[in-house]
Amino acid sequence: MVSASIKSSEIRFGECNKKLLEEVIFYGISLGADFVELFIENSDNSSVLAEEDFITNVSPSFSKGAGIRIFKDKRDGFVSTNDLSKHGLMRSISQAIEMLDISKKTNKLIFNGLEILKDYSKSKINWLNEVPTINEVSEKLLLSTKSLKKDKKVVVRKGSYARNWQEVIIASSDGTYATDIRLHQTVGLNIIANDAQYRSNGSRRFGSHGIPNEFRLWDHEKASNEVYESSMNMLYADYVQAGQMPVVLANKFGGVIFHEACGHLLETTQIERGTTPFSDKLNEKIAHESVTAIDEGISEGSFGSLSIDDEGMEPEKSILIKDGILKKFLSDRAGELRTGHKRTGSGRRQNYSFAAASRMRNTYIAKGEFTKEELINSISDGLYCKSMGGGSVGATGQFNFAVEEGYLIKNGKLTKPVKGATLIGDAKEVMPKISMCGNDLELAPGFCGSVSGSVNVTVGQPHIKVDSITVGGR
Amino acid sequence: MNPTEITTQISTAANILNIDKWDYGASFSNDYSVQVDRGAAKQLKASQKQVITLRVWNKDNLVGITTTSDLSETGIKKALRQANIASEFGNKNEFTDFSPLAKDPIHVKEVDKKNPLGIKKLLKILREAESKLIDSHEAIKSIPYNGLSESFYERIYANSDGAFRNYSKSQAAIYLYARAEEKDKKPRSSGSVKLGYGVEDIDIESCIKEAAKKTIAHLDYSSIKTDKYLICLSPEAFLTLMNAFSSIFNARSIIDGVSLSDKNSIGELISIPALNIYDDGLNDKNISSAPFDGEGTPTKKLMLINKGKLENFLHSESTAKIFNTIPTGHAGLGSKVSVSPDWLVIEKSNECSDLNKSLVHTIYQGDFVYIEELNAIHAGVKASQGSFSLPFEGWLYRNGEKRSIESATVAGDIKYLLKNIINIENEKELTTSGISPHVWINELSITGDE
Numbered sequence: 001m002v003s004a005s006i007k008s009s010e011i012r013f014g015e016c017n018k019k020l021l022e023e024v025i026f027y028g029i030s031l032g033a034d035f036v037e038l039f040i041e042n043s044d045n046s047s048v049l050a051e052e053d054f055i056t057n058v059s060p061s062f063s064k065g066a067g068i069r070i071f072k073d074k075r076d077g078f079v080s081t082n083d084l085s086k087h088g089l090m091r092s093i094s095q096a097i098e099m100l101d102i103s104k105k106t107n108k109l110i111f112n113g114l115e116i117l118k119d120y121s122k123s124k125i126n127w128l129n130e131v132p133t134i135n136e137v138s139e140k141l142l143l144s145t146k147s148l149k150k151d152k153k154v155v156v157r158k159g160s161y162a163r164n165w166q167e168v169i170i171a172s173s174d175g176t177y178a179t180d181i182r183l184h185q186t187v188g189l190n191i192i193a194n195d196a197q198y199r200s201n202g203s204r205r206f207g208s209h210g211i212p213n214e215f216r217l218w219d220h221e222k223a224s225n226e227v228y229e230s231s232m233n234m235l236y237a238d239y240v241q242a243g244q245m246p247v248v249l250a251n252k253f254g255g256v257i258f259h260e261a262c263g264h265l266l267e268t269t270q271i272e273r274g275t276t277p278f279s280d281k282l283n284e285k286i287a288h289e290s291v292t293a294i295d296e297g298i299s300e301g302s303f304g305s306l307s308i309d310d311e312g313m314e315p316e317k318s319i320l321i322k323d324g325i326l327k328k329f330l331s332d333r334a335g336e337l338r339t340g341h342k343r344t345g346s347g348r349r350q351n352y353s354f355a356a357a358s359r360m361r362n363t364y365i366a367k368g369e370f371t372k373e374e375l376i377n378s379i380s381d382g383l384y385c386k387s388m389g390g391g392s393v394g395a396t397g398q399f400n401f402a403v404e405e406g407y408l409i410k411n412g413k414l415t416k417p418v419k420g421a422t423l424i425g426d427a428k429e430v431m432p433k434i435s436m437c438g439n440d441l442e443l444a445p446g447f448c449g450s451v452s453g454s455v456n457v458t459v460g461q462p463h464i465k466v467d468s469i470t471v472g473g474r
Numbered sequence: 475m476n477p478t479e480i481t482t483q484i485s486t487a488a489n490i491l492n493i494d495k496w497d498y499g500a501s502f503s504n505d506y507s508v509q510v511d512r513g514a515a516k517q518l519k520a521s522q523k524q525v526i527t528l529r530v531w532n533k534d535n536l537v538g539i540t541t542t543s544d545l546s547e548t549g550i551k552k553a554l555r556q557a558n559i560a561s562e563f564g565n566k567n568e569f570t571d572f573s574p575l576a577k578d579p580i581h582v583k584e585v586d587k588k589n590p591l592g593i594k595k596l597l598k599i600l601r602e603a604e605s606k607l608i609d610s611h612e613a614i615k616s617i618p619y620n621g622l623s624e625s626f627y628e629r630i631y632a633n634s635d636g637a638f639r640n641y642s643k644s645q646a647a648i649y650l651y652a653r654a655e656e657k658d659k660k661p662r663s664s665g666s667v668k669l670g671y672g673v674e675d676i677d678i679e680s681c682i683k684e685a686a687k688k689t690i691a692h693l694d695y696s697s698i699k700t701d702k703y704l705i706c707l708s709p710e711a712f713l714t715l716m717n718a719f720s721s722i723f724n725a726r727s728i729i730d731g732v733s734l735s736d737k738n739s740i741g742e743l744i745s746i747p748a749l750n751i752y753d754d755g756l757n758d759k760n761i762s763s764a765p766f767d768g769e770g771t772p773t774k775k776l777m778l779i780n781k782g783k784l785e786n787f788l789h790s791e792s793t794a795k796i797f798n799t800i801p802t803g804h805a806g807l808g809s810k811v812s813v814s815p816d817w818l819v820i821e822k823s824n825e826c827s828d829l830n831k832s833l834v835h836t837i838y839q840g841d842f843v844y845i846e847e848l849n850a851i852h853a854g855v856k857a858s859q860g861s862f863s864l865p866f867e868g869w870l871y872r873n874g875e876k877r878s879i880e881s882a883t884v885a886g887d888i889k890y891l892l893k894n895i896i897n898i899e900n901e902k903e904l905t906t907s908g909i910s911p912h913v914w915i916n917e918l919s920i921t922g923d924e
Contacts, residue, residue, distance in 0.1 A: 049810065051730065054567050057810040058560040061541035062553065063525075075514065077593075080521040082543045092520075099518040099593040138563055156731040156858075192731060192858055199859045242700045242885075242921035272511065273618040275653065353521055390853035392865075396653070396661045398881055400850045400865040422854060422863045422883055424921070426660075472863050472883035472921035 011066070011084040013042045013167050018114055020086055021171040028070055028093040029111045029173055032102040035071035036093070036111075037172040037333075039310060040084065041352040043165065048134060050141035050159040058134055065352040070096040074338050078355040114177035120307040121167065124181035128165050130212035131185065137161045137215065141187075144220035148191055150228050153235065156192035161185070161215065164456075166351075170312040178312045184209050184303065184456050186445060189223055193231045200419070201404070202231030207303040207445030209456065214301070230387060230405050233417050240406060240418035240473035246382040247423065247466050248375045248409070252444040255459035256388050258293060259363050259448070261399040261427040266295075266320050266328075267346075267358040268335025269451055277397060277428045278326055286326045287431035290368055293321040295330055297345060297361035303445035304361035304457040308345070311356050315345030320363075324432075332358040350453025357452040364460030368437025372463045375436050377412040383421060383471055384409050397426045400472075422472035430466060438463035477630045477640045480545065484528065487551045488634065493558060495531035497572060497633035499768050499807040500524070507623035508596045510604050512616065518593050526550075527807050529570075530557040536564025539809040564809060568729075573791045573801050576637035576770035581756060583763060588624075588644040588672030596622045596673065600648070603678055607652055610686040613693055617685075619651035619665065624673055631770035631807075641765055646673045648681050652689040660880070662695065664688035664847075664867060667906055669761040688846070688867075695878040698870055698922030704842040705884070705918045706835045709820075709903040709910035711845045715862070716751065716818055717907060718855040719888045723753075723778045723786070725793035726813040732858040734889065735784065737797065742784050745892035748826035751779040753788065755803070755816030759904050763817070768807030773816060776802050781823045788813045820910035822898040833897040833914045835871075843920060844869040844876070845884060860888045882922040891915055 011017050021038060028036035042064050049057035066089060067080045077096035081088055132140075141159040148157040166182045186207035193200050204227050208214040249257065270276035278286055287293075297306045297315025308314055311333050318328050331339070332347030335358045347356035376384060384407045391401030403421040407414045443460035480500060488496050503523045509516040527541045528550075538561025540553040564570075591599075600622040608614050628642040651665030666684035670676035707715070721727035722735050722744070735742075755763050755773040766772050769791050777785045789797065790805035790813050806812040822829075835844055845868040854864040863885040869876045897914040 048563070054565060055563050056565045056568070057808065058563040059539055059541070059809065060556045060560055062549070062556075063543040065543060075516075075518075077518040077520075079519070080523075082522065082524050095520055096518075099520065100515070101594060134560070134563060201856065201858060239885075242883075242919065244923075272516075274616045275618045353523065355517065355519070392850035392853050394663065394849060394865070396663045398865070400853065400883065402853050402856075402863065420861060420863055420885060422885075422921075424865065424881065424883055470921065470923060472885060474885050474919040 009086040011040055011169070017169060018117065018177065021177070022113055024086065024089045024093060025171060025173050026111055027090050028097065031093070031097045032104055032106060033070040033072060033097060035173050037069045037311065038089070038170070039067040039352055040169040041065055042167040043351065044128060045162070045164045046134065047160065047162040048137045048141060050138065050145045052145060052157055053142060055138045055142065063351070066092065067349070067352040067355065068092040068096055069355050070100060071337065072100045072102050075100055076334060076355070080353040111173045112175065114171055115175040118178040120178060120180040124183070127181060127183045127212050131163055131183070132215050140215065140220060144189060144224055147221055147224040148189065148228060153193045153195045154191055155194045156190070158190040160188045168310070170308070170310070172312065176312040178308055180307050182209065182306065183212060185215050187215060187218060189227045191227050191231045193235050195235060198235050200231045200234040202227040205445060207456065208301050209303055209305050211301050234405055234419055237417040237419040240383065240421040240471060242471060242473040244468055245471055246379045247469055247471070248379065248382070248384045249461070249464050249466065250386045251438065251440050251442045251460070251462050253388050253446070253459060254385065254464070255364050255444070255461035256391060256446065257399065257401055257423065258365055258461060259360060259457070259459045260391050260393050262431060263295065263360050263363045264393060264450065265397060265427055266330055268329050268331040268339045268341050269357050271329065271339045272335065281326050284326055285324050287321050287324040288434050289324040290437050291321055291324050291431065291434050292319070292366040293364070294319055294366060295360050295363040299362050302362045302443060302458045306361065309347045310349045311347035313343055313345045313347065315361060318344045330358045330360060332356055348452060348455045350455060354452040357450070359450060359452060359455055360448060360457050362443060362458035362460070364441060364443060365437060365462065365464060367439050367441035367462045370436050370438050372438050372440060375438055375463050375465045376409055376414060378436065378465065379409045380411055382409040384414055385423070397428065399426065400424050420473050424470040424472050430469060433467040433469070434464050435467050436465040480630070481632045481638060483547065483550055485634070487547065487554055491551065491554050491558065493530045493554055495634050496529060497631070498526055498528045500526040500630040501627060503625060503627035505623060505625045506590060506593055506596060507621055508593060508600050509621050510597070510600050513601055513605065515597055518597065520593065528553050528557050529807070529809065530554060530561055532558065532561040535569060536561045536566065537570045537809045538562070538564055560809065568792055570792045570809065570811060572633050572635055572637065573769040573771040575772060575801055576631070576633060578772050580639055580765040580772045582641050582765045583756070585643065585671050590624060590626060591673050596624065599673065599678065603648065603650060603682055607650055607682050607686055610682070611654065611690045613654040613656050614652045614686065614689060615655050617650055617652050620649060622648045622673065629764065631766060633770065637770050639766055639770055644672055645761060646670050646676055648676055648678060650681055650685040652685050654689045654693055656693055659693070662689060662692045664692055669906055671761060692867065692878040695880045697880045697924040698882050698920060699924040700921045702917045703920050704840070705915040706842055706844045707913045707915065708844070708846050709912060710905045711848050711866070712820065712913045713818055713905055713908045713910050714848045714851060715888065716820065717815065718851050718862070719857055719860070720815045721857045723788050723815065724813050725787040725789045725797055728787065729793060729796060734860050739784050743782050744784050744889070745779060745782040746828065746895050747782040748823050748829050748898055749779055749782050749895060750821050750823045752777045752819050753815045753817065754819045757817055757819065759909065760817040767803045767805045769801065769805045769811065771801040771803040771805060773803040781825050788815060818908040820908070821902060822900070822911065826898065829897045831897060834899055835912050839874045841872050844871060862886060862888065880923060882920050884918050884920055886918045891918070
């Protein structure tokens, strides 16, 4: 009897929790909340690090917790806890109610119970058993670091693997009741080459969602060659001379600039804050007519794809910019409530300890008609940014990105490699200057840190030409 | 569950699983935070967190690790089992052990225990602060980034050899970043952050004044010509750079080949004789101080650069063993243990006769660029190469007049920078990441829009 009562008063993953969840939600509504949402998570993560020819770190981690969000009018209160008992969840509800200073037990909505469970996890139950074992991961990482050992100049070789498995239950007072399993795997290679006073880095990251076997199929030889070549090309490079110039940005991770400099400004979170220059520009021209930009969560296997967002909504394909015209913002529940923009299945969070916010998924500029060579040939003096590093965007929209691998363009041809370049500008000024888009769209995985923590995303674009941008250097 | 109960529970579970050697670090916290938007509560947040990191050693003395938030008997057993499995992949080239100092006495700062103010009071205080900041100047339209938080936490370290230590404390923080706009000009943003042991310790008025002053001051801006300039780094900017390049002092980074230093760098002159840098986690002004590190080693003051010469590295247990020294109290907890500085203090040594003492930012009449705050550190610093290229907020001083710089990037090399310090001002300032005076650099490249 005792074990039965414990069982019935705690969230059990993989079992029906409808009655318990309804009781908790009803409790929140009865105390006067307009809306109650429960996000309950069970995660099982693992990471492995190979350095030179040894495994130097294996780190598993487990976590269980709940994020409870309550809305009253346009305000919201969020409480997170590791206590998944009915008592713990109700205590969190009370805490959120108290935070919002809800004293009148009247509300706008009536809770009619949860809908029939939408189970997105059915075909994913075995994912955790199908991923490579630590042994398999270790062996392949060691092969990859071994294949980086091509030259005496290579002084640091690293391979890293991370697997994040997440089981979620989402229930809310509008009847939403869904469960899902997510699986993200990522592998990265890093190299440092050194010769006397010269030093260079090379790095690449690969990632997938929902493909347990993906790491086994990963072509580590090809990846190692790319990283090695990149660092060798940059080893003896001179520093770039600073100035204004036209640039060609490569495809794949080149899309990080659009993601950071423009994509974030199209999230309703930014409208709420008043930090986007585009808030009143819907259906107006904000970019060159050659630019069409998309954000979606549906490309199979892509790092930013999902079956449902963290508010239980299926993701849509959102055309953000069509031929230079702003068509849509990315919105979550709070965004819809506060800005009026319809939800797009973009409510995302790192884990239960964050409230969901409007975030990007797979974001890219659509392909155009030009070849990469045509873009380069159109420039007499400029910079080709083959590989981009990290970057940031300030509160006023100004961005700054490091170029990991860059080459000067002279008279329509690529010439010598240059290092130390950064691209500086702001989206409002740069978007109209993207005058040519290539026909070679490719995507690359990445992690995006913002108001609701770090989430998995894909960035992408074809090769693009920016007519003029400030290049920082020496 | 109290710390003794957790230790007993781990010990019992380890016995059942035949695990003889283990240690753990745990953290329990209750956090409360609020954000506001033009008087309205924007997001109110509370969280209760518990996390434990367990390490176990197998029969071959290889270490494995697991982190979990599940402190039930089942959760702890699962974590121990997984750590045991992970230990099979432990690093055979570098054996990690308990810190030899994990039972040494620790110095726990005596600070008045603070009680939570609660969300309602936090909200009231932040609303008032937001309102005052908006009212301070007509160009300040909003405070898009703001927050007031209080945190109450306990940290524990214990091992199977009988080491046991814990401490609990509170911390509060406020940040206000204002956005100012004037017609036909680009928006400008700046702000201020203040910390305290509790909200009542924080000087909120000075946070408002500082945020207003910095934001308004930058309204009248102009672009800067791309060139090389004489540079004055604010205390905050110099500390930002030294923290970003702290791999110079970091024994872990040296072993991993990602530092500019090597094992033989101790004693090397890496800066001018007038520069001293030490790490002082226990400094009275350091709100975030911890009496011990992830391995239970007591925190201590450590000279890093003495009269321009590299004097010590930061160590964990395993790096100290490799360098034939003792741990310094700067370790995390892991199977591969990370190392990082706590709180840097920068000062002028007594060998400062070569400095150009006429360079004082408040009185110098010549041309120079004053760098107030460096941004985008994670993107613009290549610590393993020693180079940086960073956007900044700052001023161009010309003939005694100063003008805010519209948008610009400063680029250089840390080795060059340290060797080309030409003045260290007398007055030291307290920041959230340490203490430093203003530091002058002979010449760095600035990229501007002009």
